[in-house]
Amino acid sequence: MNKKRFLMIMLAALMVFVLAMTGCGKQSEGAEQADASAETEAETSDETEEGSVIDYMVLVNQNSPLPDGWEDALELTTITNSVGDEVQTESTAYKAYCALKEAVEKDLEGYEKGEVRLELDSAYRSVAAQQKIVDDFTEKYGEDYVKKYVAVPGYSEHHTGLALDLYFTIDGKDVYENEDLVQYPDIWEAIHARLPEFGFILRFPEDGEAITGYAYEPWHIRYLDSPEIAKEITDKGITLEEYIEKSE
Numbered sequence: 051m052n053k054k055r056f057l058m059i060m061l062a063a064l065m066v067f068v069l070a071m072t073g074c075g076k077q078s079e080g081a082e083q084a085d086a087s088a089e090t091e092a093e094t095s096d097e098t099e100e101g102s103v104i105d106y107m108v109l110v111n112q113n114s115p116l117p118d119g120w121e122d123a124l125e126l127t128t129i130t131n132s133v134g135d136e137v138q139t140e141s142t143a144y145k146a147y148c149a150l151k152e153a154v155e156k157d158l159e160g161y162e163k164g165e166v167r168l169e170l171d172s173a174y175r176s177v178a179a180q181q182k183i184v185d186d187f188t189e190k191y192g193e194d195y196v197k198k199y200v201a202v203p204g205y206s207e208h209h210t211g212l213a214l215d216l217y218f219t220i221d222g223k224d225v226y227e228n229e230d231l232v233q234y235p236d237i238w239e240a241i242h243a244r245l246p247e248f249g250f251i252l253r254f255p256e257d258g259e260a261i262t263g264y265a266y267e268p269w270h271i272r273y274l275d276s277p278e279i280a281k282e283i284t285d286k287g288i289t290l291e292e293y294i295e296k297s298e
């Protein structure tokens with residue numbers, strides 16, 4: 051291998067690394083210098099069959115399992131978050147998340163406790179990965195907690211790639227654990243206020259447990275690919291279950 055070719059390969063590898071580390075490339079200085087083809091390669095790892103379409107209004111909950119063949123049609127974007135975990139998200143939902151992140155971070159400029167940066171804890175999960183969460187959380191928080199907060203493998207909205215669990219950093223410090231995240235209602239309020247315009251809803255709102263099966267989770271948002279529908283659901287204060295039931 052000649053020296054020039056070696057350098058080119060090293061440079062390409064570095065670009066891919068920078069993109070993978072920074073996720074929403076637009077906001078990172080490093081990523082701006084990367085060309086469009088490198089970005090596509092780094093961010094998209096799809097095996098989408100031609101003509102396959104995702105139903106962004108799909109309902110997956112404790113009574114409705116993931117539809118057959120869903121994962122064959124799923125196009126995923128992979129990033130690495132601030133704690134070093136790889137996170138995969140349905141690609142259109144990921145683009146919307148990046149726009150949401152930019153808007154929220156702007157809204158929170160000058161926040162009293164420091165600079166807030168939105169991060170992705172978890173989005174797409176395979177059934178096997180969900181089983182691991184059940185095992186880990188049972189050990190960490192106990193069976194009762196898991197029954198209340200964690201989905202049975204096959205029945206998690208995270209299998210769709212359209213459900214995103216958020217966390218954030220304040221002045222570069224990770225606020226990551228659920229018990230720490232709930233200490234910042236003001237930040238969640240700022241995040242939730244911006245969800246509908248980017249096609250997201252708060253999926254497990256307060257007092258929604260009887261319908262959604264889950265207690266309040268400020269971090270779990272769901273992409274619907276429609277700001278209009280997201281706004282209607284939010285304005286009416288209803289859940290996705292209620293919206294789908296009404297429109298059937």
Ligand SMILES: [Zn+2]
Binds near residue numbers: 213214269270271
């Ligand atoms: Zn979640």
